[in-house]
Amino acid sequence: MKKALLIIDMQAMPFVWKSYGGKSLYQEARLIANTRLLIEKARKNASPIFYIMYTETTGPRSVDQPLWQIIDPIAPEPHDSLVIKYHADSFHETNLNALLRNHAIEGLVVCGIQTEYCVDTTVKSAYSHGYKVELASDCHSTYDSEEWTAEQIVLHHNNTLKHFASIVRSDEIQY
Structure with a gap:
C-alpha cells in the first residue's frame, strides 16, 4: 500500500502565538522532532509529503505572509506538495483528494496542529474518503482550553x- 504524509498547519502562527500573549503549544519541541522523523522516513521511502496550510483571505495568515509560512525546521522541499485550505477539513474545497488519487495513495500518516480541530476533522474526512489512516499519536498538538489541558485533549483524541485511524507512535510508523 502506497502511503503519504500529511503535515497539518505546521505554520509559524501557532508557534509564535505565545509571543503575542497567547498560549504555548503542548510539547512543541517533541512535535517538531517527531515531525522531522516522519519527514525523514517518508523521504527515505520516496513517499509523497503534503503540507496542509491553513489560510485566511486577509490578515497574518493569508498567503505569503510571514506567519503563514511553514516553520523552518520542517520546511518543504521543491517536490513536496502544498495544499491551501480555508476550513478545518483538509479535503473540503481543496485539491488534496485529487492529488492523493493522482499519486495512487491508499494510506495516510497524519500529524500536525490543532488536535481537536484540523487534525480531528482531517482524520475523519480521510477515513470517509476511503484512506487507511495512521495518526501519529505523539505528533499532534494543541493548547490548553478552559476545560481541559492540552495533554488531556491529545490523549482524548x-x-x-x-x-477512524490506527494510533501509532512516530517511531513505529513505517512507509
Whole structure:
C-alpha cells in the first residue's frame, strides 16, 4: 500500500502565538522532532509529503505572509506538495483528494496542529474518503482550553480517533 504524509498547519502562527500573549503549544519541541522523523522516513521511502496550510483571505495568515509560512525546521522541499485550505477539513474545497488519487495513495500518516480541530476533522474526512489512516499519536498538538489541558485533549483524541485511524507512535510508523 502506497502511503503519504500529511503535515497539518505546521505554520509559524501557532508557534509564535505565545509571543503575542497567547498560549504555548503542548510539547512543541517533541512535535517538531517527531515531525522531522516522519519527514525523514517518508523521504527515505520516496513517499509523497503534503503540507496542509491553513489560510485566511486577509490578515497574518493569508498567503505569503510571514506567519503563514511553514516553520523552518520542517520546511518543504521543491517536490513536496502544498495544499491551501480555508476550513478545518483538509479535503473540503481543496485539491488534496485529487492529488492523493493522482499519486495512487491508499494510506495516510497524519500529524500536525490543532488536535481537536484540523487534525480531528482531517482524520475523519480521510477515513470517509476511503484512506487507511495512521495518526501519529505523539505528533499532534494543541493548547490548553478552559476545560481541559492540552495533554488531556491529545490523549482524548488518541482514544476517540482510534475508530477512524490506527494510533501509532512516530517511531513505529513505517512507509
